[in-house]
Amino acid sequence: MLSPAASREVHLAVSTCPEAPRRYRGHDILYWLLETAKHGPEYGVNALTREALPSPAARLACNPLLSGTDGGHDIHLRELGRRGMHLHGRLENIDDGDLTFTDDLPEHLTTVEAGFNNRMRKAIDGYIAAARIDAPEQPAVSLDDWLPSEPSTLNLTDAGITSVLWATGYGLDLSFIDIPVLDEWGYPKHTRGVTEQAGLYAVGLPWLTRHYSSIRGGVGLDAKLVANALQGADGRT
Known part of the structure; x- marks a missing residue:
């Protein structure tokens, strides 16, 4: 199947970077992250401060999945899968054109989707409530349990893959x-x-x-x- 936006077949090795809404409670999500981190401690909301991190390793964790295309929008991996993108677990090995992925894609997707609610949303909502900011409630997101059925191994030649992008961050x-x-x-x-x-x-x-x-x-x-x-x-x- 083809990815509609790219007009070509796309395979994605899924990480655990969290999904997040591009717009949240009337503002861009980056607005709330900045305001909550900056002013939250004034109201006893310290979830986005360095001291509240669960471990030193968390300082180097990845940022939320967001897009600025066409004014900015959410990125939902399951929706990309429905539209034709091939979703795989973490890339584990490459041997002469044969790719092997981990078989924990369902767990990865669950982690990706839970990341915002588990940390950032609690912090932002806590700040909005503590500072008594008039911000509209965010509509609830419907539970999505769709799962792809991709194999754990893939051959580049057989799959017709001619370009590989190493989107591993910095x-x-x-x-x-x-x-x-x-x-x-x-x-x-x-x-x-x-x-x-x-x-x-x-x-x-x-x-x-x-x-x-x-x-x-x-x-x-x-x-x-x-x-x-x-x-x-x-x-x-």
Whole structure:
């Protein structure tokens, strides 16, 4: 089957990056993520702060699946499957054109669909309620239990696949810093951007202080903290 938008056959190895609505309760989802991370602590909502992460590894977790095409819209993997995209589990091995995928696609889809409700939605709704913001309720999403029936192995030639896109995102690599300031995850040891090494500071990293730290709308807020430290405003320099 053909993927309608691409007019070609598409295979996707599904990750566990969560789905999220492009629009939520009257605003773009990024608006709420930024506002909740920025102002939530003022109302006791700290779910989108660095301290609330379940583990240090969560600082490097992937962002929600969203699209900016045609003004922005949701991405639902099961719906893409219905439209003809071949959905597979995580790519496990490649051997001379033979691809092997894990057989846990149903579990992956469940994780993908639950991610927003389990964390981001609770934080946003909590902030809206605590700050008494007038925001319309979001219509409930119908439960979707559709499952694809793709094989766990695939041969590139037999499937007619001529192009492969490695959409694996970006990894944090600060190995060029020849100073012992990185933790076991390769992340700088710091306090609000001020590292343990005198004169060395960090901004723009995922979850430096809050969810917004690595996006354009939030990096400037962390930069102010570092600027204050440089000026000695917080007593550290």
